[in-house]
Amino acid sequence: xxxxxxxxxxxxxxxxxxxxxxxxxxxxxxxxxxxxxxxxxxxxxxxxxxxxxxxxxxxxxxxxxxxxxxxxxxxxxxxxxxxxxxxxxxxxxxxxxxxxxxxxxxxxxxxxxxxxxxxxxxxxxxxxxxxxxxxxxxxxxxxxxxxxxxxxxxxxxxxxxxxxxxxxxxxxx
Amino acid sequence: xxxxxxxxxxxxxxxxxxxxxxxxxxxxxxxxxxxxxxxxxxxxxxxxxxxxxxxxxxxxxxxxxxxxxxxxxxxxxxxxxxxxxxxxxxxxxxxxxxxxxxxxxxxxxxxxxxxxxxxxxxxxxxxxxxxxxxxxxxxxxxxxxxxxxxxxxxxxxxxxxxxxxxxxxxxxxxxxxxxxxxxxxxxxxxxxxxxxxxxxxxxxxxxxxxxxxxxxxxxxxxxxxxxxxxxxxxxxxxxxxxxxxxxxxxxxxxxxxxxxxxxxxxxxxxxxxxxxxxxxxxxxxxxxxxxxxxxxxxxxxxxxxxxxxxxxxxxxxxxxxxxxxxxxxxxxxxxxxxxxxxxxxxxxxxxxxxxxxxxxxxxxxxxxxxxxxxxxxxxxxxxxxxxxxxxxxxxxxxxxxxxxxxxxxxxxxxxxxxxxxxxxxxxxxxxxxxxxxxxxxxxxxxxxxxxxxxxxxxxxxxxxxxxxxxxxxxxxxxx
Numbered sequence: 201x202x203x204x205x206x207x208x209x210x211x212x213x214x215x216x217x218x219x220x221x222x223x224x225x226x227x228x229x230x231x232x233x234x235x236x237x238x239x240x241x242x243x244x245x246x247x248x249x250x251x252x253x254x255x256x257x258x259x260x261x262x263x264x265x266x267x268x269x270x271x272x273x274x275x276x277x278x279x280x281x282x283x284x285x286x287x288x289x290x291x292x293x294x295x296x297x298x299x300x301x302x303x304x305x306x307x308x309x310x311x312x313x314x315x316x317x318x319x320x321x322x323x324x325x326x327x328x329x330x331x332x333x334x335x336x337x338x339x340x341x342x343x344x345x346x347x348x349x350x351x352x353x354x355x356x357x358x359x360x361x362x363x364x365x366x367x368x369x370x371x372x373x
Numbered sequence: 374x375x376x377x378x379x380x381x382x383x384x385x386x387x388x389x390x391x392x393x394x395x396x397x398x399x400x401x402x403x404x405x406x407x408x409x410x411x412x413x414x415x416x417x418x419x420x421x422x423x424x425x426x427x428x429x430x431x432x433x434x435x436x437x438x439x440x441x442x443x444x445x446x447x448x449x450x451x452x453x454x455x456x457x458x459x460x461x462x463x464x465x466x467x468x469x470x471x472x473x474x475x476x477x478x479x480x481x482x483x484x485x486x487x488x489x490x491x492x493x494x495x496x497x498x499x500x501x502x503x504x505x506x507x508x509x510x511x512x513x514x515x516x517x518x519x520x521x522x523x524x525x526x527x528x529x530x531x532x533x534x535x536x537x538x539x540x541x542x543x544x545x546x547x548x549x550x551x552x553x554x555x556x557x558x559x560x561x562x563x564x565x566x567x568x569x570x571x572x573x574x575x576x577x578x579x580x581x582x583x584x585x586x587x588x589x590x591x592x593x594x595x596x597x598x599x600x601x602x603x604x605x606x607x608x609x610x611x612x613x614x615x616x617x618x619x620x621x622x623x624x625x626x627x628x629x630x631x632x633x634x635x636x637x638x639x640x641x642x643x644x645x646x647x648x649x650x651x652x653x654x655x656x657x658x659x660x661x662x663x664x665x666x667x668x669x670x671x672x673x674x675x676x677x678x679x680x681x682x683x684x685x686x687x688x689x690x691x692x693x694x695x696x697x698x699x700x701x702x703x704x705x706x707x708x709x710x711x712x713x714x715x716x717x718x719x720x721x722x723x724x725x726x727x728x729x730x731x732x733x734x735x736x737x738x739x740x741x742x743x744x745x746x747x748x749x750x751x752x753x754x755x756x757x758x759x760x761x762x763x764x765x766x767x768x769x770x771x772x773x774x775x776x777x778x779x780x781x782x783x784x785x786x787x788x789x790x791x792x793x794x795x796x797x798x799x800x801x802x803x804x805x806x807x808x809x810x811x812x813x814x815x816x817x818x819x820x821x822x823x824x825x826x827x828x829x830x831x832x833x834x835x836x837x838x839x840x841x842x843x844x845x846x847x848x849x850x851x852x
Contacts, residue, residue, distance in 0.1 A: 340439040341441070341501065342376060342438065343376075343384075343438040343441050343442065344441070344501050344502050344504075344505045347387075347391075347489075347493060347506075347509070348505055350391055350489055350509055351490075351505060351508050351509045353395070353398075353486065354486050354490075354509055354513050354516070355512055357398065357479055357483060357486075357516070358483075358513075358515070358516035361476070361479050361516060362516065362519060362522065
């Protein structure tokens with residue numbers, strides 16, 4: 201009972217604030233609602249006993265990425281952005297796609313989880329998953345973990361290359 | 374449980390390329406501006422070292438890093454292709470970067486690090502590893518595509534590439550998550566075994582296919598290709614149309630070859646996508662007047678021919694696809710390198726009009742370009758012909774008569790626009806008011822690349838045996 205209540209609470213919170221993210225005109229409000237969405241999702245993760253995901257969601261998304269978002273939003277001239285005409289010329293196509301996806305979702309829900317052949321729900325208590333994620337990451341999944349550093353190096357080179365101030369043109373010599 | 378020395382040994386080509394890429398970046402700030410071009414030697418040395426390591430590692434085939442990596446003959450073939458492409462691109466790029474006044478060090482570093490990603494993709498036998506490789510390769514190519522920062526076209530195309538590419542990667546990642554959810558593993562050999570939910574697996578594989586189809590530019594996920602290939606610096610276009618595409622095809626091939634549900638599920642998808650890709654590429658190429666854009670559409674069409682081989686799904690077809698990838702890489706590298714040279718400063722001379730009467734002004738250049746175009750068209754005695762021949766035969770053996778007929782029709786369609794360029798070069802006089810570019814001699818690096826690719830195109834067209842044997846061995850790795 202409590203279980204169901206918390207799930208519906210977080211789910212409703214996530215959906216409502218997700219809708220607000222895209223409908224609110226002010227970009228700062230959007231960002232704040234996005235934080236709410238992410239927090240509500242974190243709540244669902246916790247309820248599913250995925251405490252590692254819960255922590256990562258809050259530290260990385262709410263803590264790191266959203267701060268970056270808000271910074272960028274603050275730096276951009278919001279007044280200009282508010283007055284600009286948004287162009288969504290593919291409104292009808294989008295509506296059609298959304299309806300199709302919604303129809304599929306309703307259909308899938310009506311069939312129930314057995315029809316999807318999903319595996320049974322996780323047992324009441326999972327093994328502590330922060331520990332197992334850590335063990336996997338430093339044992340069998342060491343390689344992807346390590347070469348992610350090359351990914352970061354490439355991203356860094358790119359950021360500096362594209363972001364740095366243009367040098368004055370070289371003289372033709 | 375720590376990785377042993379053999380694990381690192383089997384990943385040696387990628388490690389060497391990464392080390393050299395990093396050294397290039399480390400040395401760059403210490404060099405004076407006029408000496409920075411010398412970094413191209415270091416970059417090429419890195420690619421050559423990776424090639425050498427690939428050959429060295431060949432004798433010691435097997436899994437590494439807890440089965441995340443497979444250093445099998447298939448990986449060997451792709452490594453040869455990827456690092457050779459990187460080497461040739463760096464060789465050709467030096468003169469281009471000088472001409473356009475672009476930074477040197479970052480270019481070579483990004484090409485090398487990008488090829489690390491592609492090498493990892495080719496070698497990976499597990500989806501998370503594939504994903505990291507895919508991200509490394511995509512990120513480097515996004516940056517390379519936006520390398521001409523001051524050119525508006527280049528910026529627009531790079532932004533498009535970045536947004537659509539990230540979108541595609543998200544599809545791929547979502548697919549990987551679903552496959553993992555359905556099977557409890559991301560290792561390809563095990564995916565086909567303990568399936569908990571068939572529906573979830575199908576969904577996941579469909580998303581994985583969409584993500585990879587974006588990367589190989591097959592219809593209906595090709596829309597970014599013409600703009601990006603046109604806007605990117607020409608040497609980067611040469612890279613984009615060859616190595617990352619080969620790496621993405623490698624992942625498709627490995628999944629189709631190892632995961633039986635994928636082979637079955639993807640059959641009609643591959644069939645449809647192949648037919649659509651060939652028609653979209655060839656029909657759109659017919660009406661292009663910009664040569665770079667035309668070659669972009671032609672590379673879409675060529676992805677279609679390779680998909681025909683994938684749809685056939687036999688071992689011979691996979692070998693044919695690999696052969697085709699190599700042949701295609703040679704001619705595309707050559708053609709784009711030549712386009713880069715002829716375009717002149719700021720890449721302004723790209724239309725068919727600019728090619729009118731080229732044969733009289735620069736007979737050797739015109740002849741070389743004609744060779745690439747005839748090979749792309751698939752004329753006998755060129756690599757392109759044998760590539761198509763092997764694919765068609767494999768298709769017929771797999772009883773895909775319909776698809777092979779469509780491919781043959783498309784070859785005829787292609788003839789029109791490839792021959793049109795040759796027609797302009799040999800039989801059309803430029804407009805009397807047309808302002809000719811000052812004749813520039815072909816730079817040494819570019820010349821070497823042209824010589825290598827032209828010789829390769831002819832050699833593979835006349836003596837295909839050796840490469841075909843390597844391709845057959847590679848295709849046999851999935852057994």
